[in-house]
Amino acid sequence: MKPHLDPARPEHALTRTALRASGRADILLFLLVSTIASTAGIQAWQTLINNFAVDSAHLGADAVGFVQSIREVPGFLSMLVIYVLFVLSEQRAASLSILVLGIGLAATGYFPSFWGLTLTTLVMSTGFHYYEPLNQSLTLQQFNTFEAPVVLSRVRAVGALANIAVGILIYFLSDAMGYKGMFALVGALVAAVGVWGLCKKPCETHGAPQKKKMYLRRKYWLYYVLTFLEGSRRQIFIVFAVFLLVKKFDYSIQAISILFIINNAINYFLNPLIGRAINRFGERQLLTVEYAGMILVFLTYAYTDSHIVAGIMYVLDFLIFNFNVGVRTYYQKIAAPEDMASGMAMGFTINHIAAVVVPVLGGVLWMVDYKIPFFIGVGLGAVSLALTQCIRIPAKPAAR
Template identity: 30%
Template structure:
């Protein structure tokens, strides 16, 4: 009986369950965080923008932080980061009476989340059968998306009908990541050879780096101030963000496969150009919807923009497929991606504070007008991407990376 149980509880099953639990945590935490800052700590737009500096700092230092834990097996690092996340979520829910403690727990949370993102792909690739790595990563992504949907659904009904408080939401999210830590610890640790994380800066990849920096600025405007508009201007609650998140996730399940085919068929130049045009259009709607339409219609338009932008974040994969197409060798790929992420987070740490000052001085419309200018800049930059060549003409196999999350 015991041997049958061990056969059923495989390392892959444990990791798959942990992936679903990470989705559950994100489904609880992501729709709630901005409302928590607004309702519990009553911060203004300048403080909200400034908070992104400590929140993004671990992402900027991720390669260095990860190197500190390289004496551990990858599953042990993942378990430790899950535990760190659980402690930070519990702390934020029950031990954050002031903003100093919020920043402390946020730093812990961000460290755990960013380092886990580094190791989860390597674990998946190691556990996959040879030749089936892509299928396994897709299946694990689907499980995480399922957990995300379940978490957002729990938040929606919990807040709407059971009066869930923020301590309850964060407490549940922390419990899910704690269980994930136990599952990951249950995977037998295997010493694997790990190259020291590196950052690579080459002039040839300059366009890739620039695209990452512009994306980092655009990303933080929407992650920080798009929900802030819905909270401060239209008074949307946690349940509204949970519902919008559910809609965006369901659309994303259909959109992502279509996006991958579009990149293959049209190339990164056209896909990133279309993305830039759409993002610029969203910025215009964010800035002027309330001036042009009634408040009820403007709310629907801005909610639609919020969902659309969440879906469009998937286009980040086009940045990586472009890099994959131009690298001198496969050895350049990972360190160049790391450099791109570092530059992305470097911009992400500063732009929100400037955006908060812009909002305080000129109104939220000015923030999205500035973001629209960034959208136009990204369109110009995208036009410098050389057109894709047929795969057989490139003379190298398709080693395409499916996606990255920063």
């Protein structure tokens, strides 16, 4: 006798048999493969870029901060993706974004200069930042409020596994291939996934028709503010935490690769638990843990003189950063079904308002005292922690 599968339980609804029966197996496969390409591509860029900027392009903290700000400009303009949907389906637009990401990444190693790095970063970032809101929108449309945290976490876990492969690849090939070869290899693989997606028959959709216009709604104010603060915090983590390890503690490219492998190995096992924890404890509790941990991490970055402690804090920083999936699942539970695409696009733009400014401002402040960007991070954590306590979820969110 076959075991009874309760469709109200996400672990049952997301079995292979249940997905095929509901017609959602193809869209989950598309999301998994595309997100692997996206996360692996940006992981390779983040692993290599600081050492590439210092060793090959000979850039200082201020120039690196400017390049990182340029990287966030497409994120600031990601709200325009809603207008792309007048011409392309979300799936086609997502695949095209992956292709652009791969092309920009492959070209990076051929332009070891400030302006060359600025141009290739802009191309790469356009692909990455246009894919992300489309990915999140597709997930929140196709899976209900109980399933979505599990799906988002599962996709992140698989992405972490791909990132481990990228880290191992870079570790062993860095001396043999150099920056040019490594950027080209990973970029070509990412672009190939984009081509696969464009050639793939569009998956059947199950979500509500989406409103193809941009707007802000007062009832979503907490989602907007938390998203804005998350973008600021993310930049300090991405830009200045790694730069601290390279600049102050002389971490080599191999050492950075090892850290990324450790991070992703932990996250491969942790992410599925995050989705279940959201369903069990709720978004407010998990985000509270994230922001409290964030304050501790940034204070430690500012004051530690130990390269071991700094490395441990980076692993912890990476770990708790995954809890921010709770901001998106919170939005899914309070938003109208037809607002998913516009809400994700608007949220991504809001996320990057501060992200355009923080790297440049932080780079200038770093030249005064490297601790200042991390003190700003502490302040962001405190404000986020306070606002998280305002989260209220409907007692019985509708399962779409």
